Amino acid sequence: MVDLASRLSRPPDAAVGRPPWPGHEYARGWGVFGLPFDTGHVLALRVFPQSSFGPYRTVWHRTPEGRWSIHVDGPRPDLACPRYYGPACESIGTARIRLAFTGPATLHVTMDRPALDWVLTARATPVLAAMNAVSGVLPLATWRMRALVRAREQAARALGLGDIRMRGRMPSGHEGILMPQRMYYVTDAAAFLDDVDLGGPVRLSRSPRIGTVALPARGILAVGQAAWQIQDPTEHTPSRVDARWDGKSGDR
Secondary structure (H helix, E strand, O other), X not given: OOOHHHHHOOOOOOOOOOOOOOOEEEEEEEEEEEEEEOOOOEEEEEEEEEEOOOOEEEEEEEOOOOOEEEEXXXXXXXXXXXXXXXXXXXXXXXXXXXXXXXXXXXEEEEEOOOOEEEEEEEEOOHHHHHHHHHHOOOOHHHHHOHHHHHXXXXXXXXXXXXXXXXXXXXXXXXXXXXXXXXXXXXXXXEEEEOOEEOOOEOOOOOOOEEOOEEOOOOOEEEEEEEEEEOOOXXXXXXXXXXXXXXXXXXXX
């Protein structure tokens, strides 16, 4: 079993680093790209110890009726995932999100408001392990080559992730690119949200969407980064890092 606990618990060198390319803002870290449940609920997790705006964590939730909410543990909601996906959400709020690895690849996620208790286990198959080895050594410049991005998208579909796009327009209008370096299947999961049992993980025939952005049709934990073109240089002023959270994968 892969030792994600050791890999993902290491703090970054700095909470605010450099974007991969000029004219972009970015976030670097890991998370559950998306996890559909057999009840129709969908959860996602973003853990970004480093970004243009400082560290943050978010939990995303979609109801069976298709209503999205994003809960932010970070400096400000507008300097986290809602910056890009907020227009597709019915609700955006702040919360305390805590993470604890209870095994080499088992993660326990809790949130105070709304109350979330979520346990998941990830694993790598031989095919994923081979793809991760290749992705880890490919130059960053390959993410700017549309043909290679499309090839990655086709590989993701072959892995059962559905009609996801690594590059495209976010609900906010930002042009963005998602750059996973390593991916792992989420094989087991259980979650309760405000005492509601969300069921078990499932592989969907169609990818769930937030706005027009497709998320994986099956549970995937990904490690990597994302970058978005800066829309308004006069507005883009990175905030001071919130020193109360050091970006580690444990309690604050």
